[in-house]
Amino acid sequence: MRLLRPAAVVWLFTTVLAAQAPTTPLGIGRRATPDEIRAIDIDAAPDGHGLPEGKGTAASGSTIYAAKCAGCHGAKGEGGSAERLVGLNAGGSFAYAIDGKLIRTVGSYWPYATTLYDYTYRAMPFTQPGTLTPDETYSLVAYVLSLNGVIPEGAVMDKATLPKVTMPAHDHFVPDNRKGGPAVK
Numbered sequence: 712m713r714l715l716r717p718a719a720v721v722w723l724f725t726t727v728l729a730a731q732a733p734t735t736p737l738g739i740g741r742r743a744t745p746d747e748i749r750a751i752d753i754d755a756a757p758d759g760h761g762l763p764e765g766k767g768t769a770a771s772g773s774t775i776y777a778a779k780c781a782g783c784h785g786a787k788g789e790g791g792s793a794e795r796l797v798g799l800n801a802g803g804s805f806a807y808a809i810d811g812k813l814i815r816t817v818g819s820y821w822p823y824a825t826t827l828y829d830y831t832y833r834a835m836p837f838t839q840p841g842t843l844t845p846d847e848t849y850s851l852v853a854y855v856l857s858l859n860g861v862i863p864e865g866a867v868m869d870k871a872t873l874p875k876v877t878m879p880a881h882d883h884f885v886p887d888n889r890k891g892g893p894a895v896k
Contacts, residue, residue: 755829759874762828765845766869769862772854775847779836788816788858793837797858805883818859822884824868824876828852849873 755761777786784790788797798816807813807820817827832848834840843851853868862868862876 753829753832755825755832757823757825757874759825759870762825762870762873763845764870765849766867767846767848767850767853768867769850769854769857769864771846772850772852772857775850776854779843780851783837788855796855799859799879803879805880816859817855818861818879820880821878822881824852824856824861824873824878827855828868828873 753761753763782791783793784796789795794816795814796817798814799819800813804810804813805819807815813819821827828848831851832841832843832845835843835851849868852873853862853866856862856868856876857864857866859879861878866872868876
C-alpha cells in the first residue's frame with residue numbers, strides 16, 4: 712500500500728471539499744452580527760491577551776466553587792464525576808508518557824494559568840457553560856490555584872496578575888513558534 716505525502720493529502724481534501732461545496736447558499740441561517748461575534752470571541756492567550764476586566768480572590772472563589780463546581784469536581788478539587796483539579800505527583804514527576812498512574816491536575820500538568828481562566832470561562836459549569844461572569848471566573852481560578860499551592864490564598868487575580876503566575880509544569884512545555892508554511896515541527 713502506498714502512503715500519501717502530507718501535501719498530497721491536503722490537495723486531495725481541498726479538491727474533494729471544493730468539489731462538494733454548494734454553489735448556491737442553502738437558504739438556512741443568517742450571518743452573525745459583529746456584536747454576536749464579539750460576545751463569543753473570548754479566548755485568552757498565555758500572555759494574557761484577551762483576558763477581560765474583572766478580578767477575584769480565593770475567598771470569593773470558594774463560595775462560588777461550593778455552589779457551582781464541587782458537585783462534579785469534589786469539595787476540595789479531589790475529583791468526583793469530573794476530573795480531579797488539585798494535587799501534585801510525588802517528586803514532581805512529569806513522566807506521563809511512561810507512567811499511566813500519574814495524575815493530571817491544574818497543579819501538576821497545566822502550563823499556563825490563563826488557560827485555566829479560558830477553559831473555565833468557556834466551558835464551565837458543565838451543565839451551563841458560558842454562564843460565569845469574569846469576576847466569578849477570576850475568583851474560581853484564584854481558588855483552584857490556591858488549592859494547588861500555586862498562589863497565596865489572599866492573591867488577587869485579574870488580567871494583569873494572572874499571566875504572571877508561573878505554573879509548576881510550565882517548564883515542561885515549549886512554545887509553539889511555528890510561523891506556518893511547509894515546515895513541520
